[in-house]
Amino acid sequence: MIALALSDAPSGLVLGLLGAYASVGVVGAVIATRRSLGLATALGALVCWPLLLPLLGTRHVSTGGPLAPRIAAAVEALCTTLDDPAATSMEGPEDLDGLIAALYRADERLAMVDRLIASVELPEHAPSGLAQSLSELHRARSTTAAELEAVLEGLAQLRIQIGLRSLVGHGVPVRERLRDLRARLAAVDELAALDLRNDA
Amino acid sequence: MTPFTVSSLTSTVLRSPSALVDHPDPRHALATFGPRLLAIGLCGMALFGLVVGSYRGGVQNLYAALKLPLLLLVPVVVGLPAVRALHAACDVEAPHARLALAAVVGMARTGVLAAACGPVLWLLYSIGIDYHLAILCMAGALALVGMPGLATVVRSLPAGGRHRGVASLLSLVLLGSIGAQTGWLLRPFIARPRAEVSFIRPIESDVFSSLSTAFASARGRYDGWDAQAEGFLARERDQEAQP
Numbered sequence: 331m332i333a334l335a336l337s338d339a340p341s342g343l344v345l346g347l348l349g350a351y352a353s354v355g356v357v358g359a360v361i362a363t364r365r366s367l368g369l370a371t372a373l374g375a376l377v378c379w380p381l382l383l384p385l386l387g388t389r390h391v392s393t394g395g396p397l398a399p400r401i402a403a404a405v406e407a408l409c410t411t412l413d414d415p416a417a418t419s420m421e422g423p424e425d426l427d428g429l430i431a432a433l434y435r436a437d438e439r440l441a442m443v444d445r446l447i448a449s450v451e452l453p454e455h456a457p458s459g460l461a462q463s464l465s466e467l468h469r470a471r472s473t474t475a476a477e478l479e480a481v482l483e484g485l486a487q488l489r490i491q492i493g494l495r496s497l498v499g500h501g502v503p504v505r506e507r508l509r510d511l512r513a514r515l516a517a518v519d520e521l522a523a524l525d526l527r528n529d530a
Numbered sequence: 531m532t533p534f535t536v537s538s539l540t541s542t543v544l545r546s547p548s549a550l551v552d553h554p555d556p557r558h559a560l561a562t563f564g565p566r567l568l569a570i571g572l573c574g575m576a577l578f579g580l581v582v583g584s585y586r587g588g589v590q591n592l593y594a595a596l597k598l599p600l601l602l603l604v605p606v607v608v609g610l611p612a613v614r615a616l617h618a619a620c621d622v623e624a625p626h627a628r629l630a631l632a633a634v635v636g637m638a639r640t641g642v643l644a645a646a647c648g649p650v651l652w653l654l655y656s657i658g659i660d661y662h663l664a665i666l667c668m669a670g671a672l673a674l675v676g677m678p679g680l681a682t683v684v685r686s687l688p689a690g691g692r693h694r695g696v697a698s699l700l701s702l703v704l705l706g707s708i709g710a711q712t713g714w715l716l717r718p719f720i721a722r723p724r725a726e727v728s729f730i731r732p733i734e735s736d737v738f739s740s741l742s743t744a745f746a747s748a749r750g751r752y753d754g755w756d757a758q759a760e761g762f763l764a765r766e767r768d769q770e771a772q773p
Contacts, residue, residue, distance in 0.1 A: 367561055368561075368565070370565035370566070370569075371561060371564065371565050373565070374564060374565040374568050377603075378568060378603060378607060380607045380608075380610065380611065381564070381568070381606065381607060381610070381630050381633060381634060382560065382564060382630070383626065383630070384556070384557055384560060384626045384627035384630050385557060385560055385561050385564070385627075398555055398558055399554040399555055400554075401555075402554045402555030402557075402558060403554050403555075406554075
């Protein structure tokens with residue numbers, strides 16, 4: 331009956347539009363799968379891709395970490411400042427995208443470690459090696475969390491520098507500051523590793 | 531607050547949708563809850579469709595259950611970019627992720643309320659009310675359950691801007707028009723008890739010319755747009771049957 335109904339419709343245009351919609355849906359589903367957004371999101375994108383477009387953009391989407399809301403708030407505030415027509419335009423948005431993605435990735439690693447720590451139960455007479463490993467994991471987690479906090483504070487300072495740059499001019503090194511933050515975040519893993527080596 | 535189960539998500543959608551819409555990271559919320567909210571909304575409308583189809587019964591139950599979710603989905607999918615553009619033109623910059631999240635929450639809310647309306651409508655249909663009254667009851671129920679969903683979307687828009695009221699009014703008119711035309715294209719939802727059952731009718735004019743004709747008919751003028759007989763290709767069949 332459906333086929334019969336469609337056969338009576340202006341087939342060329344209707345089928346073309348439906349095909350185009352479905353094709354974009356397939357592309358959306360593939361992107362969602364590649365970004366590890368989950369099967370449900372991929373299926374949703376197949377049918378309702380216009381609603382899920384924000385997830386298929388360039389920015390990294392957090393799957394949930396302890397600092398995710400704070401990261402989102404800091405990023406949103408920074409983007410609002412950057413989008414302000416009165417703010418001096420800043421070059422290198424790819425630096426900002428990279429920083430945001432790195433922040434969320436580090437946050438997801440924290441979430442993974444939190445889940446791991448929560449799942450490990452130390453018996454009363456646990457071997458000292460296990461207890462020590464767990465303690466090292468706790469310390470590495472603290473180091474990473476502290477670095478993330480510092481980068482978030484750096485983002486807040488960056489907003490102020492953007493304001494300063496709009497008033498004072500290009501002497502304020504906003505782009506360099508952004509790169510510093512990204513480099514600092516990239517060094518989080520190395521710092522944690524160094525910390526572990528020193529303890530060992 | 532982070533509701534994870536479908537039941538707690540449903541409860542949040544009904545009691546405090548703003549807890550979801552005002553999430554500090556709308557993209558994260560959309561990624562986490564979006565698919566489940568969509569499923570809740572579409573399943574709710576499918577249940578409502580089952581009830582609507584029960585007026586005729588048989589395969590119309592299935593047809594209506596398949597079409598009612600589309601009636602919820604199509605206006606949002608087609609109209610949301612225009613709603614955003616209308617508000618942007620009035621200096622109300624609504625982030626896409628937030629608007630999409632609000633739309634999905636609104637759809638879920640409408641779907642849940644529609645499912646909740648189902649038993650009442652079923653009761654009405656089971657006492658054998660008139661066909662036209664059955665249509666009016668369905669339309670009234672849809673309008674009733676659509677309002678809270680629409681309110682969720684409107685409330686999600688940021689404050690400020692110039693002529694914000696005009697943009698909101700135009701958005702309502704736009705979504706309403708798309709919804710009405712979608713309903714027109716997807717009809718019949720309620721088939722006449724003795725009519726031929728069909729999935730969709732052939733495309734005939736549009737909802738506005740139909741309303742205009744109905745208005746003229748109500749004033750005693752029975753000319754203008756001529757509706758085809760009930761059922762798919764029923765007119766041709768009738769013509770063939772005539773000597």
